[in-house]
Amino acid sequence: MKDKPTRGxxxxxxxxxxxxSGNPxxxxxSRAVPGTSSAIEVIMGRTLTVMRNGTPREISLEEALQQRTWQExxxxNRSAQREVLKWIIKREKYLAAEERRKSPKGATSLFSDDPGNADDALLLLEITALDPTHEDYDEPxxxxxxxxxxxxxxxxRRRGGHKLKADDVSEIRRCTRDPDSLHWPKGIEE
Structure with a gap:
């Protein structure tokens, strides 16, 4: 057999x-070039000097963006409110995971009789408003x-499912501050 190359x-x-192997x-x-990072890492690593109550303070750009979002x-600003809500949810998940990690393996039950902090959050984020017809009553x-x-x-956000019944619609209207401004979905049972 001749020693000649074949195709490829x-x-x-x-x-x-x-x-x-030809390469034992x-x-x-591949080696990462030392000292390189993405543009966002470079920007987020910067610090700013802000004045609070007459005293200068160094904060990270990330913290400055969070404070700006909080102020908005x-x-x-609805999108800023949604972002803050995401922060709250993320923090609550983290705290719950930490609590599970730190708590003893026994079963413990915690009950809170005061849901007032949730009410304050709903009012702050303008998800709810005080009912003007019940301001006179002395309620807890x-x-x-x-x-x-x-x-x-x-x-x-309703996907599929059953049609809204007349009872559902009346309950929604009863719990909404301005029910006449709502645009009802198709498929309401009369």
Whole structure:
């Protein structure tokens, strides 16, 4: 047999024996160039000097962005309010995971009789409003009504399922601050 190359293959004399590699050291690993990082890491690593109550304070750019988002949420910006809500949910999940990790393996039950902090959060984020018809009553918790935008968002998230019945519609109207401004989905049973 002649030692001539075949199509796409080296000549027989130039080939490695079966089970033998031409690169015993293997493929070289790629090395990251030291000192390089993404543009966002460079920006987020910066610090800013801010004045609070007349004293300068160094904060990270990330903290400055969070404070700005917080201020916008308090100012009524809906997307900023959603972002703050995500922070709260993320923090609560983290705290719950930490509590599970630190707590003894025995079963413990914690009950809180005061849901007032949740009421305050709902009022702060403008998801609810105080019911003006119940301001006269001396009740332990204030009566609240859902804001129309929150009810509309909930109605918009309905996927499939059953049609809204007349009882459902009347209950939603009873719990909403301005029920006449709602756009009802198709398929309401009359």
């Amino acid at each position: 293959k080296p000549p027989v004399s130039g080939r490695f024996r079966k089970g033998r 050291g293997g493929r070289p690993k 949420a308090l100012g009524g 918790r204030p009566q609240m009504l859902l804001e129309p935008w929150a009810v509309q968002a909930a109605l918009g």
